[in-house]
Amino acid sequence: MSLATYSWLVLAFPLAGSIVIALLWNRLSGRVAGVIASTAIGLAFANAIAATIKLQERPEEARHATSSLWDYAATAGVNVELGIFVDPLALFMCLAVSGVSFLIHVYSVAYLKSDRGYSRYFAYLNFFVFSMLLLVLAGNFVLLIVGWAFVGFASFALISFWYRRATATSAGMKAFVINVIGDVGLVLAAILLQRDTGTLDLPTVFARAPQVFAHNEWVIVAICLLIMVGAFAKSAQLPLHTWLPDAMEGPTPVSALIHAATMVTAGVYLIGRCYPLFQIAPTAADISAVIGTLTLLFAASVALVMTDLKRAIAYSTISQIGYMILAVSIAAYSAGFFHLMTHAFFKALLFMGAGSVISAMAGMQDMDRMSGLRRALPFTFGCFLAGALALAAFPGTSGYFSKGEILELTASRGGLYDVLYVVATIGAFMTALYAFRMVFRVFYGAPCEEAKQLEGGHLAHVEPFNPATGESEDTDVGFPGEQHHVAEREWEMKVPMAILAVLAIFAGLIQVPGVDDLVTAFLEPTFAGAVLHLHASDATQMLVLSLDALCAIGGIALAWFLYVHRPGTTAKLIERFRGLHTFLVHKWYFDEAYELIVVLPVRTVGRFADEVFERQVVQGMVNGTVAAVRAGNSLLRGAQTGVLRDYALLLLVGVGGLALYFLVVAR
Amino acid sequence: MLSLLIFLPLAGGVVAALVPGAGQRGGRVAGFVSVLFAAVTLGLAIGLIAEFDAGGGLQRVTDVDWIPQLGIHYKLGLSGLNLFLIALAALIWLVATIGSALREWERPSTYYLMLALGETAVLGAFCAQDLALFVLFFDLMLVPFYFLIGIWGGENRVAATTKFVIYTLVGSLLMLAAAVATGILATPEGGQVSFAFSDLAQRPLSNGEQEWIFLAFALAFLVKMPAFMLHGWMPDAYRAAPTPVVATLSGVLSKVGAYGLLAIVLPLFPYATVHFQELMLAVALAGILYGSVMAFSQRSATLVVGYSSIAQLGFITLGIFSLRPEGAQGAVLQMINHGLVVAPLFFIIALLAARSGGSDDLDRMGGIAFRAPVLATLFLIVALATLAMPGSANFMGEFLILSGVFEAKIVYAIIATAGVVLAAVYGIRLYQRSMHNRVGDAVTSRDIKAADAAVLLPVVAAILFLALYPQFVLQRSQKSVDTSVVATKVPWSPR
């Protein structure tokens, strides 16, 4: 089979899985839906590997392929085919997406076991992966947008999966609407590209763009900024990040899926994919780099104070995506995608660990209530620690090499980029601090009540409740399920976590400075046209990598000092810097600002339109006409007294009047 | 062939009214007969699509001198513009008839006769290739709907009907006057009067004449759609009309207005079209924004859909008056799409209301998805298509429309994108408030019956088919759309 066939199969299996599960939703008993879904993704992963092998067999300059099924919309100058474009970048994403998603599917088979929405869950989950694969394989902008929006919809469906919770549905709505804002940005960019280059085909657009647009011309800058709106909405960058922390309302494996393999990395992919455009528009690329850097700092600062375990990890995702955006914006493409891959491993792992912890706490997500779970959850602890080490970029782990490469390439560009480098390094220190803040608060200290019970072999159990509001759930609904599942007791959870733990620690070895560069070499054909080939000198490399290691170790040490050695210190710090703490706890007041700037005015306009304009003006037009007619006829109606003699008088007067008139006229 | 298509529903209505036992048991027999005839009509319409030649111009022309003294022809024809609208009308009417047959009616014979008369009038208006004939069918549409809302409507039906009739009559009368004026003024000295589109297109009017005639036609069509500021009849009529009637009203009748703009106004009054382009774009844009804002402030689900229609038809108008082929193509596609989504939405709302104590108030709904996954899925598909989710044909329609407007007037296009975001808000809100969250007090969640599914499935199937292959429509409409749009581009000298 050819490269294109394999690539189509990558798309076909998740879609088929989703449709099969959706159609047979009430006939699938037990874990069948989960098995079907996992198999579908597993097959997609296998096909992605096969496609990669086919791709690598080709000579370097021919490592891409296009294939299309039928004309989707070909009219009036717009020419859109239902077609895919396969190249190393697309397959790199396919591998990362389907591989990590497969593990998350397997994990979910056990984690969602007692949930009554089991089939629905896996239908959505397969659709989610299908959408993401469609996004990365799309051969033109329309199909890219289709995949883009499908991802947004799938995230909406999964975030509001437990739709009985008002918090979950409003979080789903928020995610959907912000994603649509991103879609609109992308649509406008596509329309502008169609107008100026006359095509929507990805390779053709990129080939024509340098001839059509002058360097840094305002049109191409605008296009790139619109693309960034799309990318930032999906990748939760400032100022469109507010949906991601709320997305924690979904089941924990969904968080893992959204944060690790799919969705949030789409923005990084998009900017990487559109690099020929960003090369012509360096202004836009610089803005993107600055926003990425600001985001990584902002999110890291918020992650320092979050007490909700999942939300803390969510902010760490926003922060890490900031690094990736920074990388692809400064033309350090392979570094950005390398970090995307390692991040997928350790972030999925962290969420899986968090899921296990939350199960052990019977649904409780608040870190204030957790402590000393180390002995109760030894396996989870080991995996979480591996993930946290990689997140903190501890020397030797995967995160160390990927983040190090981003930092050194940022430093190598010099000039104003040095500022970005410094900020990113500060961010790295904060990353280590908040990563181990989670580890120490959850797993160290005196065991909490639930931990003690679990050590005695009893898993804590309470009636299902909404962790955000404390509201209790109706048990007859059946979702979320009544049972909780920890990794220690379920092999379906254990195996993926073990695999990811190994990858989180060792995956960095495929691209160690001075030793090997597998990722860069693999992606080379895609980025062959790049003008800037960044390369850090050995001295910069040494300096940056050792500083990075120092930050990681320093951050971990500080966390140990604050949370293990002198546990009361943080309370004093909060007391001392109360203003700052409140500011961070309110996440820099972004939600409040949006409420004030966007939601409130729109709602007011809506109410005005409904209550004043519609009633007074539009209905007023109708009612005014009716009233005028009525006033006229009430005048005439008065003449109809019904008294016979009045009519007779009128008659006489009329006839007499007419007679007089004729008499006068006759004279 | 086209005459057969047009008058078959009416024949069905007459047969349904006369068939023995038509009036008994709420009109089961009459309903069955009507469904049969509506299905055959749809079959004919599909046959027309199958045999349509995408490269040809006007096809299957019937041309008979009807009133020779006045130059009125009985002229019908099939073009890329009306081809799919005919199929849409036939499909929506079939669905509406099935929906009607599922419940009992008072005076069923009359009801089905009126419903069928409505279909005949709409099909006639779509097929007519003579201005006088078009006006006749256009005004004929009013008669059955006057009775359908006035007799079988719900609460407040008399006021609703009166408003509906007054609004549309004002438009219709203006159009009648304008049509007569067009025919007479266009006739050259000593020539034979003719109302056929093909003749009128050859006999352009002077600029001044075009301007006021354009306004009269535009007013009639905009009222029918309805457009912003002319929608005063919409809220009452939609709320009062029975579900099958409102499905046809919003799904098909509104398209007659848009079709009239594209097929009649553009080719016949090219100067005035260009002259008033900005005005029409502004009206369309106001409709998009106003409709969207209203749609998410409503509590009544019916009105959410009603106001969203104003926004959607704003997009269609925007596409037509971009005066660009891609914009007009998008408008044609969007007319079909909107008809396909809005009709099932009204049926779904009826089903939702049946599950929440008979009220379409969103505040009283909630949690209906719990035991109704099939209904929830169908609703979700339709709702996503409504908000023009990429991947649906609606998205392709909006994409083409925005492309066209971008080429024509970039500012309007940029403002119009706000409508896309707002559509997501009201679309998802409609779905969530009814299906998700806690179960409302008066709500009993149960899934739909097979009969109800029979109403929804044909339309949902059509939505999914077009989502995968919008080219099916675009390919066949391209030539006629080009002809309509090109008329406004030709440098044109007044007579």
Place this chain on the structure above:
Amino acid sequence: MDVVWYLVLSALIFCIGATGVLVRRSPLVILICLELMLNAGNLALVAFSRMTGTADGQVFALIVMIVAAAEVVIGLGLIVAMYRRRLPMDVDQMSELKG
């Protein structure tokens, strides 16, 4: 004798009849007054006929008499019906046509 005297008499009778229609409330009297007005017209018609020497006016007068007869039949029938139903014999109270 001059035709004017006939016309003056006719006008007098017509005015008496009209006044009766306007001021009286009993339907029976109103009917009688109506007859009076009709016959005033007849008188004028016959007088003109005599003056011009043609039969036109007399033919008109005959037709008026026939109409008057028909009117009396219907009018009296209505009055009898009203009486049977014990409705008030007062035209002012029969004002159901009030708008």
